Amino acid sequence: MLALIATLSAALMVTAAGAPGRAPVDPVADFLRAADGNDFAAMEAVMDRGGPGFVAKVSNCYLRRVYQTPDGITAAWMCREGPARSRVVMGRLGLTAENTVSVVVVREEVNDRPAPDRAGSAFAD
Incomplete structure (x- = not known):
């Protein structure tokens, strides 16, 4: 999975327009790292x-998985909805013309089973 984030990062690497010599900026990779650490302020910042x-929709959730699909990057969050219920939010990530991250929710589903405990990084194998 670490190879996936490296590949995603390389594929989405952009350089700040009109700023020669500046370090590359990769808002999608920054967003995914922040999401993996439940750093909602850093997610919102990009x-x-x-x-x-x-961010309000996933504020009680954790990033469970990230997928590279033919349509782009899709991320899945697992949310606790009480002791016996859970919710999954899947969002397709994109990069706007302003070099910010957009997330379009492509699926949201409530389940009558508890959310599994978080088991490390979403990028762990």
């Missing part, structure tokens, strides 16, 4: 205007 709404 997101587009829809960021606060999305």
